[in-house]
Amino acid sequence: MTALDPSLRAIEELRANVSVPFERAQAMPKSVYVSPEFAEAEQRHIFAVDWLCAGRVDALRDPGVYLTMEIAGEPVIILRDRDGVLRGMSNVCRHRMSTLLEGRGRVRSIVCPYHAWTYNLDGSLRGAPTMTLNETFCKDQVRLPQIRVVDWLGWIMVTLNPDAPDVHESLQEVEALVGHLDMACYQETFREEFRWATNWKVLAENFMESYHLPACHAGTIGGSCDLALMDCPEGRDAFNYHWIVKNDAVPLALAHPSDTRLVGEARRITWLLAIYPALLITLTPGYFWYLSLTPDGPGHVKVLFGGGMSAEWMADPQAPAHLAAVKALLDDVQVEDKGCTERVYRGLLSRLSAPGPLSHLERPNFDFARYLARMMPAA
CATH class of the missing domain: 3.90.380.10 (Naphthalene 1,2-dioxygenase Alpha Subunit; Chain A, domain 1)
Structure with missing residues (x-):
């Protein structure tokens, strides 16, 4: 500057x-x-470095229940996975970079609305149609980037900063x-x-x-x-x-x-x-x-x-x-x-x-x- x-x-x-x-x-x-x-x-x-609030934890009681938000322009998903773990992850597909989910709701898996790449609730890739002929594609190496999220006294606190103090x-x-x-x-x-x-x-x-x-x-x-x-x-x-x-x-x-x-x-x-x-x-x-x-x-x-x-x-x-x-x-x-x-x-x-x-x-x-x-x- x-x-x-x-x-x-x-x-x-x-x-x-x-x-x-x-x-x-x-x-x-x-x-x-x-x-x-x-x-x-x-x-x-x-906003890109400090802790922000996505609401109350009891809004995400059940597996697959999710909400979305933007943090410093970054689309984010917050959800409860199948093991009951509160997770934060990127809301952008690892294929052609479409956003994935909108608003709030409940899903069994995360399906990209553009080409139907499908992710498990922990962010790992479950399936990608017609990718078998691409020699660089390895399903096990694809997952949605994880974002820090914690339950603080019933509040969903999330940050993009991996080094933010607890x-x-x-x-x-x-x-x-x-x-x-x-x-x-x-x-x-x-x-x-x-x-x-x-x-x-x-x-x-x-x-x-x-x-x-x-x-x-x-x-x-x-x-x-x-x-x-x-x-x-x-x-x-x-x-x-x-x-x-x-x-x-x-x-x-x-x-x-x-x-x-x-x-x-x-x-x-x-x-x-x-x-x-x-x-x-x-x-x-x-x-x-x-x-x-x-x-x-x-x-x-x-x-x-x-x-x-x-x-x-x-x-x-x-x-x-x-x-x-x-x-x-x-x-x-x-x-x-x-x-x-x-x-x-x-x-x-x-x-x-x-x-x-x-x-x-x-x-x-x-x-x-x-x-x-x-x-x-x-x-």
Whole structure:
């Protein structure tokens, strides 16, 4: 890169932004959101190397059940094989390089829609029609490239990077913070996907801070917490977090009466966890919801939106009614967030706009900016 390279300029601006103490922090520079060159650098230096979330493990319970995703432009399959092993592999045929599967579903084998080359669920080649006359072809030497995937507390975590630190080690402090809620036992009850006209970081930052709740969510959850009682601790290298002590407005947000493990305020604390780069989790004693973000250029983001309930609430006969009420509320919250984050992106494109100082309630945003700066290459 040269000194005039737009991505380098944006990286330098970001590094200058996070070089000051938090008490003097400003919102990230506009170039970090709107520069196509910076967006390309994020794909290479963040999304291609760090751990990403493909959703909940219980979405892939049975052999042959699969989902597909793209990581830094790379088509990927995540599935459960015949031995019950969670696998990640390339979604590109080893013959003429057609993509193989689309969306979600269940298969007994992976069949290329172009020439019917067929792969087993472990990625090995089962058959290839009319290849016997090619002297270079050896079926046993053909298999779909494998991609690292692990079950982390019930989350499907995947990375293209064979050298990425073990996710259980890098996120062990998350387990220390919320291990008492046993995320692995929560069951997903809905999973949706949509695309918004904003930068992925705008949506990530929107999740990370609760400063916007009273105004942006005045019609829904804005009155469910007191900002004066909120604390935002300094984040960690791989994540940031804060919490909200909820009132009784949403029963499902509280520990179920049968849950005797949780006592005191732990029965009503909602945790907001931002797992870098793009997994955002709201975790209550009763239910959870999450966003997993995929950038789509500077001005759009693809969003995986899912959620469900704790084991105690799943066993409650009234759980479906409670969940329906919470899901309706979350749908309204998403509409409000869409409006707020798309307005922010329109403002970022304004010639007259400029980043302003951060509130103490936006500490997670500053920590997120420091993560982004660390991941970018040195000048």
